[in-house]
Amino acid sequence: MTYCVGLRLDRGIIFASDTRTNAGFDNIASFRKMHVWEEKGDRVLVLLGAGNLSVSQSVVSLLTEDIADPGHDEDGRNLLNAGTMFQAARIVGEALREVHMTNGETLGPNAAAFQASFVLGGQIKGEAPRLFQIYNEGNFIEATTDTPFFQIGEHKYGKPILDRVAVPEMRMGDAAKLLLISFDSTLRSNLSVGMPIDMLIYRTDTFFVGEQSRIEADDPYFRSLSMGWSEALRDAFANIESYTNGD
Amino acid sequence: MTYCVGLRLDRGIIFASDTRTNAGFDNIASFRKMHVWEEKGDRVLVLLGAGNLSVSQSVVSLLTEDIADPGHDEDGRNLLNAGTMFQAARIVGEALREVHMTNGETLGPNAAAFQASFVLGGQIKGEAPRLFQIYNEGNFIEATTDTPFFQIGEHKYGKPILDRVAVPEMRMGDAAKLLLISFDSTLRSNLSVGMPIDMLIYRTDTFFVGEQSRIEADDPYFRSLSMGWSEALRDAFANIESYTNGD
Numbered sequence: 001m002t003y004c005v006g007l008r009l010d011r012g013i014i015f016a017s018d019t020r021t022n023a024g025f026d027n028i029a030s031f032r033k034m035h036v037w038e039e040k041g042d043r044v045l046v047l048l049g050a051g052n053l054s055v056s057q058s059v060v061s062l063l064t065e066d067i068a069d070p071g072h073d074e075d076g077r078n079l080l081n082a083g084t085m086f087q088a089a090r091i092v093g094e095a096l097r098e099v100h101m102t103n104g105e106t107l108g109p110n111a112a113a114f115q116a117s118f119v120l121g122g123q124i125k126g127e128a129p130r131l132f133q134i135y136n137e138g139n140f141i142e143a144t145t146d147t148p149f150f151q152i153g154e155h156k157y158g159k160p161i162l163d164r165v166a167v168p169e170m171r172m173g174d175a176a177k178l179l180l181i182s183f184d185s186t187l188r189s190n191l192s193v194g195m196p197i198d199m200l201i202y203r204t205d206t207f208f209v210g211e212q213s214r215i216e217a218d219d220p221y222f223r224s225l226s227m228g229w230s231e232a233l234r235d236a237f238a239n240i241e242s243y244t245n246g247d
Numbered sequence: 248m249t250y251c252v253g254l255r256l257d258r259g260i261i262f263a264s265d266t267r268t269n270a271g272f273d274n275i276a277s278f279r280k281m282h283v284w285e286e287k288g289d290r291v292l293v294l295l296g297a298g299n300l301s302v303s304q305s306v307v308s309l310l311t312e313d314i315a316d317p318g319h320d321e322d323g324r325n326l327l328n329a330g331t332m333f334q335a336a337r338i339v340g341e342a343l344r345e346v347h348m349t350n351g352e353t354l355g356p357n358a359a360a361f362q363a364s365f366v367l368g369g370q371i372k373g374e375a376p377r378l379f380q381i382y383n384e385g386n387f388i389e390a391t392t393d394t395p396f397f398q399i400g401e402h403k404y405g406k407p408i409l410d411r412v413a414v415p416e417m418r419m420g421d422a423a424k425l426l427l428i429s430f431d432s433t434l435r436s437n438l439s440v441g442m443p444i445d446m447l448i449y450r451t452d453t454f455f456v457g458e459q460s461r462i463e464a465d466d467p468y469f470r471s472l473s474m475g476w477s478e479a480l481r482d483a484f485a486n487i488e489s490y491t492n493g494d
Binding site for chain 2: 221233
C-alpha cells in the first residue's frame with residue numbers, strides 16, 4: 001500500500017508521499033510516488049499516485065510522453081500546455097482511463113486489483129493554486145476551504161490528526177510538521193507504509209518548486225518529532241480524567 | 248459500519264461497541280452489537296459483532312437457541328456448558344459457518360456483502376480471562392500480551408492511540424478512557440460509526456458483569472473527554488518544533 005497527502009493552504013500546497021511498494025509481504029521495494037512537472041515562472045504540477053504500481057507508473061509515462069511528443073495524441077494537450085489545473089486533472093483522468101482500457105480485457109476477474117488513484121496539485125499562471133483527487137474511474141474532485149486536504153492509500157490512521165489540526169491559515173512549517181505526524185501515526189500502525197517520505201512545499205505565486213526533500217528513517221527532525229509526539233500523546237492521555245466507573 | 252474493541256488487561260477485559268447500523272446513508276438505525284451471557288460464579292462471555300447485521304444477529308440467535316434447547320444440536324454444546332473459552336470461540340465460529348451455509352446458495356455474487364466478524368471475550372471458571380477475534384470464515388485468533396486488543400469494523404482511525412497507550416498493567420478507569428478516546432477519533436473521522444457507545448468492564452475472577460453502561464452523545468464525561476482530547480492534541484501539536492525548512 002501507500003500513503004500520500006496533499007494539503008492546500010493560503011500560503012501554498014504541501015505534498016507528502018511514502019515510498020513503499022509491496023506485492024505480498026516478502027516482496028517490498030521503494031518507489032518514488034511523487035512526480036513533478038515544472039516550468040519556472042509558468043506552472044508547477046505535482047502528482048501523487050497510490051494503488052497498483054503498474055497502473056500508476058503507466059499513467060506517469062503516458063503523461064510524460066504526451067509532453068515529449070505533443071503530436072502523438074490527436075488533441076495535442078498535455079500537462080505543460082493545459083490552460084488550467086482543471087484541464088490538467090482531466091488529462092490525468094484520461095491517461096488513467098487509457099491505461100485501464102489497454103489492460104482491461106486481459107485482467108478479467110482480477111481487474112479489482114489494478115486500481116489506482118491520484119492527488120494532483122499545483123498552480124498554473126492566471127489561477128490560484130488548486131488541488132484535486134482523481135479516482136480510479138478517471139473522475140475527480142477538487143479541495144475546498146472546508147476540506148483542504150486529500151489523502152490516498154492507507155488514509156485512515158493519519159486522518160484524525162488532520163481533521164483536528166488542518167486549517168488554511170497554517171504556516172508551512174506547521175503544515176509540514178502536521179503531515180509528518182500524520183505519517184508517523186500511519187507508519188506505526190501499518191506495515192505496508194514505509195520510510196523514506198518525499199515532501200514538497202509549493203508556495204503560492206512562486207511558480208517554481210521551492211523545497212523538496214526526502215526524509216529518511218534516521219532523519220533527526222523526524223526522529224525527534226516521532227518521539228516527541230508519542231510522549232505528548234501519552235502526557236495528553238494522562239492529563240485527561242479517568243472514566244469514573246472504573247479503577 | 249461498526250466499531251468494536253476488546254482489550255484484555257491484567258485486571259480484566261474491557262469491551263466497547265458503537266450502535267450504528269446503516270444500509271446506505273439514508274437508512275441509519277441503532278442496534279445493540281454487544282451480547283452478554285452470564286452465569287454468576289461460573290462464567291461471563293461477551294460477544295461483539297461487526298459486519299452484515301442479518302448475519303451477526305442470526306449467529307447470536309443460534310447461540311441463544313442452543314442454550315435454550317441444548318438437545319436440538321447433535322452435540323449439545325453451547326456457550327453456557329463450554330468447558331473453556333477456546334471451546335466457546337469454536338461454538339461461535341461454527342454458528343457463523345452455519346449461517347453462511349444457510350444463506351450461501353441464494354447470495355451468489357453478493358456473498359461478499361454478507362460478511363461478519365466477532366470479538367469474543369470473558370472468563371470460564373478454571374481459566375484466566377481470554378479474548379478472541381473470530382473471522383468471517385469461522386476461524387479465530389487469541390489476544391496475547393504483545394497485542395492485548397482486538398478491533399473489528401472501522402478499526403483504523405482509532406488504532407494509533409491504542410498502539411501507543413494500551414498496556415496490560417493499565418487500571419480499568421484508564422482503559423475505559425483509552426477506549427473512549429479511540430471511539431472519539433473514529434466518530435470524528437467516519438460518519439458510519441455512531442453514538443451511543445456500549446461499554447462493559449469485566450474484572451478478573453469475579454465471574455459476573457460488574458459494570459455495563461450505555462454512553463450517550465450528551466454524556467458529560469464523554470463530552471469533556473472529547474473536548475479535552477482535542478485541546479490536548481492541539482497543545483501537543485503546538486509544542487512540537489516546526490519543520491525547519493518552512494515558515
